Amino acid sequence: MTRQQVLDLYFMDARCKLIELAAFLDRVERSDGEADFRLAAIREALPLLQSVQQDKAKAVLLSLSDPTNEPLLSAPGKGACGAWPGAPL
Helix, strand or coil, X not given: CXXXXXXXXXXXXXXXXXXXXXXXXXXXXXXXXXXXXXXXXXXXXXHXXXXXXXXXXXXXXXXXXXXXXXXXXXXXXXXXXXXXXXXCC
8 A cells, every 4th residue: 555545544543542642641640540561661661752763663662562582370360361460660
């Protein structure tokens, strides 16, 4: 596809997701209490979207992923939380 075709096809969906992300950040910032590692992970991933490098989706995914190679003996909690708790805050 041409760049124009990609824009024509996907722009509105990307626009919606960007607005949803902004609304999420607004809700978090208006709320009381301390944020945890998940908000820090989102904030660290945002600059990756403005990068000129290729594979932005891969870079964002890796920034949210656990980089360790050792398996855990048991999972903490019932499921994935979407970001690695060991990332620096």
